[in-house]
Amino acid sequence: MESQGKKLEFYGGEWMSFIPFLVFLVLIITTTFTFGSISDGALWVPAFMAIIVGFFFAKNKAHYANAVIDGMASKEAIIPVVCWLFAGVFSRILRTSGLASGIAGVAAGMGVSSTMFVVVTFIASAVFATASGTGFGTIAAGMGVLYPAGVALGANPALMAGAIMSGGAFGDNLAPVSDTTICSATSQGVDVPGVVRSRLKYALAAGLITIVCILIFGAGSSSAGTAAEAYSYNPSTLIMLVPVIITIVIAVKTGDIIIATTIGSVLAAATGVAAGLFDVVQIDVADAVKPALLSVTGQGLDRTVGGVIYAGLNSMIQVCILALLLFGSISVMRQGQGDVKLLKALGKVANTRIGAELTISAMVIILSALMGLNAPAILAVGASFAKPLGDKHGISPYRVANLLDAQSNTLCYALPWTPAMIYTLGFAADSSAPLVATQVMPYVFYSYAMLAVMFATVMLGIGQNDNMGKVSKQKKEA
DSSP: OTTTTSOOOBTTOGGGGGHHHHHHHHHHIIIIIISOOOSTHHHHHHHHHHHHHHHTTBSOHHHHHHHHHHHHHSHHHHHHHHHHHHHHHHHHHHHHHTHHHHHHHHHHHTTOOHHHHHHHHHHHHHHHHHHHOOHHHHHHHIIIIIHHHHHHTTOOHHHHHHHHHHHHHHHHHHOTTOHHHHHHHHHTTOOHHHHHHHHHHHHHHHHHHHHHHHHHHHHHHOOOOOOGGGOOOOGGGGGGHHHHHHHHHHHHHHOOHHHHHHHHHHHHHHHHHHTTSOEEEEESOSSOSSOEEEEEEOOGGGOEEESHHHHHHHTTHHHHHHHHHHHHHHHHHHHTTHHHHHHHHHHTTOOSHHHHHHHHHHHHHHHHHHHSOSHHHHHHHIIIIIHHHHHHTTOOHHHHHHHHHHHHTSHHHHSTTSHHHHHHHHHHHTSSSOOOHHHHGGGOHHHHHHHHHHHHHHHHTTTTTTTHHHHHHHHHHO
16 A cells, blocks of 8 residues: 555654554453443444544544555454454364363363363463464464363363463464564574574473462362263263364464364364264254254344354454454554654663663563564564664673563563453353453463563573574674
């Protein structure tokens, strides 16, 4: 579009490009926190009104309109939307099959406590996310299968959701194939394997703190759940683990959630039908014994198409529309150069090594929190600001890459308007235990643990010389 590369001017200067975000935050607090609403409107209306209010502060209204369209039509916006739709169908098939009840039944039979199930959920999510490099894929798998199973066992729903999100953040931070790992390494001109090895100590420390927090808070917040001897489930549902495992393997090998969930959805549907868990099609079936992949009911103008596939797509509508609106606001901020203004302001306070590391941390935390996205924040901060600051104060580029990546995977996963949080709430919304952001936020332990770990290393000077010998050798060879 013609607005690309052209500065969007506001009355009041660059800072006014943050107006959509400020309006969104105020309205989100009002609708979600004050009114306690979890309806679609509690998210859509604030996001839409934020764009409307910002319009009146823009000098060139046509440019503003194009900026909004640029954001909504960007690859950054469309990729997660497509992923969510495909993952929504896959997750719905698994959920409707009764797999979660089967897993919960087996766990109950083995005497696994609800709190230990949450710990296992975090570890499983962290391993999957590290192998596949996808936080969103991890949330889809965990919320579709492990979440309802944990709830059935008596685990605190918010704690379960927080554990799954924490596992996603862990892998997003550590995975060699993660976009944040690649962006942070390339922005500092260092190799990905070296970056991963040097950040392992931070991720494991934060992961250990997360497990301890789950054990502490889980012990006091879980209910009794269903006793093993009283838990009844259909053993046939466990066959659905086969498409789950195959999908995970494909996701790990390809790193592509769309490929994985496409194949996974087909396999899951075929497996469910073969096991007698689903019908393929139901036409005007009243009081159906089992669900159908496709159903047609009603008469005349009220005749509708439904079924498991439709339910999966429909469950993702809220997060998709919200994401498109938010990306419109992100584009407005970028084209108004509010992000540049913010980075320059923060850059003025970096006069020491500690000051430089704190500034780099603040830059990427604020931008990733505002955008709800980590990779774009790393790209914005990495080469233009973080690298010069690191070079000036003799900080290893591996350390700078770790600061960028670790800090961008903190509040980006824990705040109520971020795609990760909204995505998680979308899966919980039509389950037996719907959630609101305020319930989940305190339990995304990994986000807060990583913040604590990284700020502690800044103050103690830990890691500033990570792989510095390798860096020196590379400079000599160059």
